[in-house]
Amino acid sequence: MLDLTDHDRAEMGAATRAFLAEGAVVHLCHPFGDVTGGAGFVEAALGPLWAAIPDAERRVDISIRGRDAHGQDWLGQAGQYAGRFDGPFLGIPGTGRLAALRFHEFFRIEADRAVEAQVIWDLPDLMIASGVWPMGPALGASGRVPGPMTQDGTRQTGDGAAALRVVGDMLDRLGRSAEGEAAMDLPAAWHPRCTWYGPGGIGNLRGIAGFRAHHQIPFLDAMPDRRAELDQGHFFGQGDYAAFTAWPGMSMTVTGDGWLGIAPAGQRITMRSLDFWRIEGDLIRENWVTVDLLHVWDQLGVDVLARMRQLL
Numbered sequence: 001m002l003d004l005t006d007h008d009r010a011e012m013g014a015a016t017r018a019f020l021a022e023g024a025v026v027h028l029c030h031p032f033g034d035v036t037g038g039a040g041f042v043e044a045a046l047g048p049l050w051a052a053i054p055d056a057e058r059r060v061d062i063s064i065r066g067r068d069a070h071g072q073d074w075l076g077q078a079g080q081y082a083g084r085f086d087g088p089f090l091g092i093p094g095t096g097r098l099a100a101l102r103f104h105e106f107f108r109i110e111a112d113r114a115v116e117a118q119v120i121w122d123l124p125d126l127m128i129a130s131g132v133w134p135m136g137p138a139l140g141a142s143g144r145v146p147g148p149m150t151q152d153g154t155r156q157t158g159d160g161a162a163a164l165r166v167v168g169d170m171l172d173r174l175g176r177s178a179e180g181e182a183a184m185d186l187p188a189a190w191h192p193r194c195t196w197y198g199p200g201g202i203g204n205l206r207g208i209a210g211f212r213a214h215h216q217i218p219f220l221d222a223m224p225d226r227r228a229e230l231d232q233g234h235f236f237g238q239g240d241y242a243a244f245t246a247w248p249g250m251s252m253t254v255t256g257d258g259w260l261g262i263a264p265a266g267q268r269i270t271m272r273s274l275d276f277w278r279i280e281g282d283l284i285r286e287n288w289v290t291v292d293l294l295h296v297w298d299q300l301g302v303d304v305l306a307r308m309r310q311l312l
Contacts, residue, residue, distance in 0.1 A: 004058035026117045030295035052089035061147030066236035073109040076243040104274035104290040120290040125200025134307035136261030139214035140203020160237020163279040167242040191283040222259035226252035269299040
């Protein structure tokens with residue numbers, strides 16, 4: 001599998017090209033767009049990242065692999081590209097200090113090579129850490145997202161069937177949001193001391209009350225017609241972990257009071273997110289979520305990177 005932990009730039013490029021099939025479809029978060037194969041991934045995103053963080057290490061906190069309902073084999077990994085941020089990267093100025101760019105990367109595997117990839121890097125979080133975030137403050141806590149509290153995210157075995165059942169039941173109940181909080185019955189799925197690790201711009205949330213106040217209620221109020229593309233997506237699990245990906249995974253209209261400080265525009269948008277859950281008993285204890293927020297703002301006519309450059 002893809003190992004980019006302790007290699008120089010040339011070795012990292014070679015490993016990426018070897019892992020991703022030549023014709024693989026690689027879906028990258030905004031502003032990179034779609035590219036083809038490992039060579040495209042390196043040229044569009046990894047090469048500029050290594051130029052900005054020359055000693056970058058790809059540190060993996062979660063790595064699970066399983067088959068989805070369509071019979072496809074998926075590998076999901078979460079962690080950080082960490083190293084000295086000399087910058088710039090996409091115009092984000094370097095700090096000369098340790099930086100950790102959070103990633104969620106999902107790969108569809110055939111014959112031990114990736115033939116499709118879906119990649120979200122938490123660029124808003126890197127901007128916040130560099131002191132150049134031009135949008136509204138996060139409702140949740142900002143800061144580096146930890147790996148699993150059990151430190152077992154790369155050592156899972158088993159088919160993950162129980163974990164998938166817990167998450168699937170939870171998502172079914174979330175679909176009843178129009179019927180009110182009681183219909184969603186969050187305590188039936190979420191541990192009372194659960195932690196929701198959101199992207200930069202939304203932040204990290206603690207407990208059901210924190211999740212409700214700082215993400216779920218503002219999200220549902222702003223986009224009450226949101227529709228999850230669960231049937232078109234890919235659920236897979238291993239051991240105590242479950243994951244979900246779709247590209248995009250949701251569609252909705254920004255109405256209500258707006259979202260994340262954006263005025264309601266009545267604009268129909270889609271949303272990309274890559275999610276991991278860790279199950280403890282029959283409850284969700286930890287949930288890692290990345291959202292391609294720069295793509296959300298782009299659909300609403302806001303160029304976040306251009307606004308950032310105005311601060312420099």
